[in-house]
Amino acid sequence: xxxxxxxxxxxxxxxxxxxxxxxGASADASxxxxxxxxxxxxxxxxxxxxxxxxxxxxxxxxxxxPSIAALPAVPDVAMVLLGAxxxxxxxxxxxxxxxxxxxxxxxxxxxxxxxxVARQAALLAAASRADSGLSGLSGLPPMRLxxxxxxxxxxxxxxxxxxxxxxxxxxxxxxxxxSVVSQSGGILGSLLSRASARGVGxxxxxxxxxxxxxxxxxxxxxxxxxxxxxxxxxxxETVRNVARFKAACHKARQANGGLGKPIVAxxxxxxxxxxxxxxxxxxxxxxxxxxxxxxxxxxGVVRAQVFSDLLDIPLALCTGKxxxxxxxxxxxxxxxxxxLVSDSLGLAGFEAPAPDAATALKLRAxxxxxxxxxxxxxxxxxxxxxxxxxxxxxxxxxxxxxxxxALIVIVGSSGVxxxxxxxxAIAGALKDAPAFAHKPVLAYVSPHSPEAAAxxxxxxxxxxxxxxxxxxxxxxxxxxxxxxxxxxxxRSAEAAPLVVISSQLKGSLNEFEAKQIFAQFGVPATRExxxxxxxxxxxxxxxxxxxxxxxxxxxxxxxxxxHKSDVGGVAVNLRxxxxxxxxxxxxxxxxxxxxxVCDQFLLQDMVTGGVEMILGMHRxxxxxxxxxxxxxxxxxxxxDTALRxxxxxxAGARDMLESLKTWPLLNGYRGxxxxxxxxxxxxxxxxxxxxxxxxxxxxxxxxxxLFVLPKGQGARAADAVMVLAx
Numbered sequence: 088x089x090x091x092x093x094x095x096x097x098x099x100x101x102x103x104x105x106x107x108x109x110x111g112a113s114a115d116a117s118x119x120x121x122x123x124x125x126x127x128x129x130x131x132x133x134x135x136x137x138x139x140x141x142x143x144x145x146x147x148x149x150x151x152x153p154s155i156a157a158l159p160a161v162p163d164v165a166m167v168l169l170g171a172x173x174x175x176x177x178x179x180x181x182x183x184x185x186x187x188x189x190x191x192x193x194x195x196x197x198x199x200x201x202x203x204v205a206r207q208a209a210l211l212a213a214a215s216r217a218d219s220g221l222s223g224l225s226g227l228p229p230m231r232l233x234x235x236x237x238x239x240x241x242x243x244x245x246x247x248x249x250x251x252x253x254x255x256x257x258x259x260x261x262x263x264x265x266s267v268v269s270q271s272g273g274i275l276g277s278l279l280s281r282a283s284a285r286g287v288g289x290x291x292x293x294x295x296x297x298x299x300x301x302x303x304x305x306x307x308x309x310x311x312x313x314x315x316x317x318x319x320x321x322x323x324e325t326v327r328n329v330a331r332f333k334a335a336c337h338k339a340r341q342a343n344g345g346l347g348k349p350i351v352a353x354x355x356x357x358x359x360x361x362x363x364x365x366x367x368x369x370x371x372x373x374x375x376x377x378x379x380x381x382x383x384x385x386x387g388v389v390r391a392q393v394f395s396d397l398l399d400i401p402l403a404l405c406t407g408k409x410x411x412x413x414x415x416x417x418x419x420x421x422x423x424x425x426x427l428v429s430d431s432l433g434l435a436g437f438e439a440p441a442p443d444a445a446t447a448l449k450l451r452a453x454x455x456x457x458x459x460x461x462x463x464x465x466x467x468x469x470x471x472x473x474x475x476x477x478x479x480x481x482x483x484x485x486x487x488x489x490x491x492x493a494l495i496v497i498v499g500s501s502g503v504x505x506x507x508x509x510x511x512a513i514a515g516a517l518k519d520a521p522a523f524a525h526k527p528v529l530a531y532v533s534p535h536s537p538e539a540a541a542x543x544x545x546x547x548x549x550x551x552x553x554x555x556x557x558x559x560x561x562x563x564x565x566x567x568x569x570x571x572x573x574x575x576x577x578r579s580a581e582a583a584p585l586v587v588i589s590s591q592l593k594g595s596l597n598e599f600e601a602k603q604i605f606a607q608f609g610v611p612a613t614r615e616x617x618x619x620x621x622x623x624x625x626x627x628x629x630x631x632x633x634x635x636x637x638x639x640x641x642x643x644x645x646x647x648x649x650h651k652s653d654v655g656g657v658a659v660n661l662r663x664x665x666x667x668x669x670x671x672x673x674x675x676x677x678x679x680x681x682x683x684v685c686d687q688f689l690l691q692d693m694v695t696g697g698v699e700m701i702l703g704m705h706r707x708x709x710x711x712x713x714x715x716x717x718x719x720x721x722x723x724x725x726x727d728t729a730l731r732x733x734x735x736x737x738a739g740a741r742d743m744l745e746s747l748k749t750w751p752l753l754n755g756y757r758g759x760x761x762x763x764x765x766x767x768x769x770x771x772x773x774x775x776x777x778x779x780x781x782x783x784x785x786x787x788x789x790x791x792x793l794f795v796l797p798k799g800q801g802a803r804a805a806d807a808v809m810v811l812a813x
């Protein structure tokens with residue numbers, strides 16, 4: 088019963104099979120193994136269904152087959168409902184039969200430990216067709232596997248449900264344009280039920296779970312081509328293949344004729360401690376969760392901060408409207424709800440300015456009395472203003488206003504008795520001001536009125552039941568607009584110089600060695616020299632003073648003691664005549680504190696009048712990233728940093744810099760001299776080029792502080808850490 092048919096896209100077969108075999112099907116629909124067939128029939132699957140169970144002859148009026156070998160035809164997809172101990176054999180039989188895709192629901196694999204990892208590897212090998220012994224299968228690729236430990240998939244677009252999730256008990260499922268990929272099966276059911284309760288339509292839902300074969304990237308890649316999907320939602324535990332994930336996200340950003348498909352992700356595990364680097368500050372300040380922030384930003388993925396955002400943000404993005412600014416108009420008939428929304432917007436960084444004179448005049452023209460308040464924001468029409476003509480005119484005036492980038496309408500108690508009142512006003516206003524239909528319109532429904540929310544949703548107006556959701560939805564739209572602008576910005580990579588690093592250099596380098604390598608890549612250091620004795624230090628200070636040096640910094644030079652100030656290994660603001668005695672004192676202090684006898688010291692020009700920055704790299708399974716922030720000994724305490732995946736070009740470096748809260752210190756804050764930002768950008772790009780060039784050989788690298796001098800005077804690395812692999 089073999090087949091030689093080739094399918095160019097097996098993922099398409101998985102989502103839209105013409106026939107499905109259910110291995111281990113039960114005649115009892117109350118059991119997990121009995122649900123898939125019941126759900127396929129309940130939700131309108133029109134293809135062939137082949138139950139397999141040797142103990143029964145019929146299930147739900149379908150012929151039940153005693154074995155896989157007894158199947159009358161080769162199914163496109165098979166669902167394996169057997170336990171882990173029997174699933175491998177079934178997968179091997181299905182692969183030998185020529186089945187193209189298989190869904191394995193059993194648990195007991197990699198999630199259970201080493202034995203489960205081995206069991207999972209055997210499952211993948213069983214799908215390879217390598218031991219089928221059938222020459223007719225030689226042209227087919229391996230059978231694709233979804234799972235194991237999965238709840239399956241749901242294709243609402245084509246009424247195909249391949250899952251036993253209890254959430255499918257609902258008689259009617261809303262079809263829409265949001266697709267969900269979850270590494271948790273339970274979360275898939277949770278989102279399906281929550282979406283249905285809110286009248287939010289979904290397109291595809293996939294539980295990838297253990298990802299022995301089909302993973303997150305495969306699904307994003309497929310959904311990027313899916314015409315029914317406009318927004319992709321991800322519930323992520325870990326990204327197992329970062330390169331493929333990046334490629335799939337890039338494909339989604341280029342979809343829809345270049346308009347792109349937004350991706351919204353919720354990543355769990357945020358409370359896990361960040362990865363601690365051995366010798367630098369950067370590892371502690373980066374941390375694994377921040378690396379995911381950087382990964383998502385580099386891929387154009389909007390990150391949901393709380394679980395409710397995972398529906399709220401996609402709901403707003405599905406409108407296809409762009410948020411081009413931070414100014415939001417709030418139209419309400421209830422002051423308390425308006426204040427709630429206004430406060431949440433303010434905390435999220437949005438503005439709620441009062442109407443300009445022209446807009447206020449238009450608003451006043453809509454009223455029949457003096458009850459409304461049109462010179463403040465929220466714009467309160469009060470209960471007396473809940474008239475169709477008043478609301479329609481007010482919405483039209485606010486949409487047409489140049490003072491606002493978005494509008495939030497509040498549906499108060501009237502929404503219970505008149506669920507279509509505000510929706511009709513918005514629809515009418517859009518007819519009155521079609522040129523401004525591109526502006527985002529959101530709704531906050533208070534009190535609870537599912538009917539009003541459903542009517543608004545049907546009009547394409549995202550309706551939320553919490554005031555904070557309005558702000559989070561707008562933040563998602565703002566971030567998506569930023570990604571789209573970046574995508575259309577021409578950012579060219581800047582070539583790194585060819586630098587050869589001696590193989591003799593390995594492990595933790597001392598500061599002088601590290602800065603020499605940084606300088607070769609284009610990051611200049613302070614003027615400095617290595618000394619061993621107090622006499623050498625005095626002589627070097629005298630020579631440097633004759634060339635303009637006024638004050639000096641003296642440090643121990645050590646490959647093992649990288650946090651020098653902690654052990655008394657740094658002295659600043661020294662005059663030339665002080666350096667000799669201070670060296671002898673430092674040698675004794677360090678020996679007392681750390682039990683180490685220092686043989687070498689570094690004498691540097693003391694840099695003044697600059698802004699101290701920290702510039703570092705962090706590498707973990709997610710990738711390599713550059714960290715930038717305010718530096719000095721309090722770098723970790725300040726926690727004002729930006730993180731960006733490598734490579735970082737000049738435009739990206741400026742984005743990082745301007746995202747810092749302390750950016751004004753470099754930009755003339757309160758009369759300070761302008762810093763040499765161009766030199767700092769050069770240093771960031773050069774540092775990123777170094778990280779890319781050295782690759783896996785570079786384990787850690789950090790400059791702290793990197794002094795950014797006044798405009799035109801450059802930037803200088805004053806301290807450095809570097810760890811190289813052998």
